[in-house]
Amino acid sequence: MTPDTIARLTNLRHELHQKPELSGQERDTAVRVADLLRQAGADRVLTGIGGHGVAAVFDSGKDGPSVGIRCELDGLPIQEISDLSYVSTIPGKGHLCGHDGHMAMVFGVADALNGNRPQRGRVILFFQPAEETGQGAIAFRADPNFSEIDPDYVFSLHNLPGLDLGTVELCEGPTNCASRGMRIVLIGKTSHAAAPQDGMSPAEALSKLLQKLARLGQGGALDVNYALTTITHANLGAQTFGVAPGQAEIWVTLRTVSDIRMAHLISEAETLVAETAQSEGLTVEISYDDVFEACTNHPDAVDILSQACVAQSVPVRIVTDPQKFSEDFGQFGKSAKTAMFWLGSGRDHPQLHNPDYDFPDALIPIGAEVFLAAIRRVLG
Known part of the structure; x- marks a missing residue:
């Protein structure tokens, strides 16, 4: 050239x-x-x-x-x-x-x-x-x-x-690793901040999931068992002092070497989310973005x-x-x-x-x- x-x-x-x-x-x-x-x-x-x-x-x-x-x-x-x-x-x-x-x-x-x-x-x-x-x-x-x-x-x-x-x-x-962004929405019911017991706050579920999801995939050797979960965003309720929250959101990136391991990681993450939400009486919505095989x-x-x-x-x-x-x-x-x-x-x-x-x-x-x-x- x-x-x-x-x-x-x-x-x-x-x-x-x-x-x-x-x-x-x-x-x-x-x-x-x-x-x-x-x-x-x-x-x-x-x-x-x-x-x-x-x-x-x-x-x-x-x-x-x-x-x-x-x-x-x-x-x-x-x-x-x-x-x-x-x-x-x-x-x-x-x-x-x-x-x-x-x-x-x-x-x-x-x-x-x-x-x-x-x-x-x-x-x-x-x-x-x-x-x-x-x-x-x-x-x-x-x-x-x-x-x-x-x-x-x-x-x-x-x-x-x-x-x-x-x-x-x-x-x-x-x-290159497979990866995808998992968006989790936890839905409960708001209440007055003076009477939180009359609502259904997702705060406890959010706290548990931030820890559980982070532990679900901790990286390690880049082999067929490799799995990494990275919390990238979390949000709870509105920016106000008068309302006990009724909704929370977590974004987590799932990452694996193989598509097969990714399918297993998705199943593990979705089961974990569903069980945690159910234990707190919440409904949950899950969607995915930035999906790379x-x-x-x-x-x-x-x-x-x-x-x-x-x-x-x-x-x-x-x-x-x-x-x-x-x-x-x-x-x-x-x-x-x-x-x-x-x-x-x-x-x-x-x-x-x-x-x-x-x-x-x-x-x-x-x-x-x-x-x-x-x-x-x-x-x-």
Whole structure:
């Protein structure tokens, strides 16, 4: 990749960084992406996939497999704290997970494919919406247009603070935990604060559940038995001194390595909640948000990415422990051989979703070249 190309992709990354859009709201980003892909000579550009998703097809015109490269469009509802010249211009929103950098890498792939198609088959570049909520990949694959571009392989990456800059880690098997947000509403009956006995307060149940749910999953080794429950929010009654509460709410994140263990954890949590509510004479409502299934790398796809890293002289290490954070990329594994790799952002780099996080521009050519090398491994 030439210095001029790297500079252009870096400027593009900074442009995207300044205009983050939240999950499901990526309209302007998608329009910009589609326009750039047409300029890059894509044979076909599909828009509106699963919401604001975009796909670009680079076709050799010869029979062969299809290779997908996936990146994400969405930013986060976090105020950026930065003195960068390209800081977010939208209050309360920021590209603080690196999706702007991931897009820049995939544009680097498009640039290389412009006028230099694979020897056979086709490459499809996926710009997926709503990764942060876990809904994007599901909607993307469910879109009727996806059947026309359903690939045989899909590769993706995520930058990873805490890992040496430019170093790759690859998981064999599980690579991201399953997780979901469990919202619990405990419903009793309000009363005057002077006569709490005439109501039905959920305070005792709330107190018990905060302890019981936290103990239900305490982490440990990242194996098939791993389970972590994290209380993220709790609320009791109204902000008044005159009313004994009649309702309480708890939000808890459930996290496991496997979908099977997640099903068991859900059952355990729901039973615990139901029994506690019943003991206090309360009714209960349970709902779920931000549902992510476990993400598992296919061994064939892992081998291709490993060889691609070696071919580009990118340090690569095969690991067995998955990441605790979740990814919806695993949805693509339901119909394709998939693998995601971790690309180091630096040992002391601010963590993902920190308000002072910024994607390291030095990773743009590395990620793009690894993707291109993987494409060559499959398509020549």
